[in-house]
Amino acid sequence: MTVANEVQKRIEEYLDTLRARLRGVKKQNAREFIEELRGHIQDRISAAGEMTPAAVEKVLAALGDPNELANEFRTNALPDETEEHTKSPIRILSILFRWASFNFTGLFMLVGALAAYLVGGLLLIGATLKPFNPHTVGLWAFHDETGDLNLSLRLGTADPPAGAHELLGWWIVPIGLLAAVGLVFTTSRLTRWSARKIKRSNVFA
């Protein structure tokens, strides 16, 4: 392999690592960022006057670790430019997991979103299972031994408590579906909205 090829290969390796770490960032932004860095590397190498592996290593070292650079790009990017634009609950939760490791606001949002998605998911399962287990699936109301009124969402895994009566009947199907979709949609919207607010107010950070 010629020296020029070797140098080119090393540059591509560096940029490939960066590209891999930018997964989830808007494609256009990731591409521009990589092209900008490619230009920087080429300019630095030609300014050094020699196209040797040692010169390239020096330029790449000065530029910094590609993993850290990608992290900085993600941290600095606004929600509009990253996967925070997504509607997928799984992507939103994975973003919140990352956030939760940074600060309390992130942790708070993660717990809230997890709870909301969980309730949404349970309602969805309830609505789906009702036709298969019509006698046990449902929202049941019953009095416990202290006489307090309890509500229990049963998914057909066990018999309802003795003396319980079902509140929604077949209505659990449309109501459960609507509530689940509404809850998941609202949580995703709310999370994205808060993320945007927090990031924009953090200009001096």
Next chain:
Amino acid sequence: MDHSEREQPSADKWEVQLRKGSLELAILAALWGGRLYGLEILKRLEDDTNLIIPEGTVYPLLSRLKALGLVNSEWVESERGHPRKYYILTKSGKQRALEMAGVWTRFASSMRKLLGPLNGGNK
């Protein structure tokens, strides 16, 4: 002394934070004179200030400044054969630079007053 040796790393860390914190203002100030591309901004920072930072740091920050509407960018073909991304201050970028410069100057002058005895003591 053992005590001062233990203090050293945190002073270094503080310096890194200080440099990072002033980078946004430094970039806006570098662009005050007109459009520059990333490497030109870096050179300006190296020449005019002592802001030693990993070179790559400046690019994610430029992208953030653009997303915030403080700078605009355009790709321009260069004689080197690859295009370069030039940045230019927007109206709100200029306003933000002035605001930040004001805060910085006031802060620096009160710190200088406070640090007077320390600096005098070193000499």
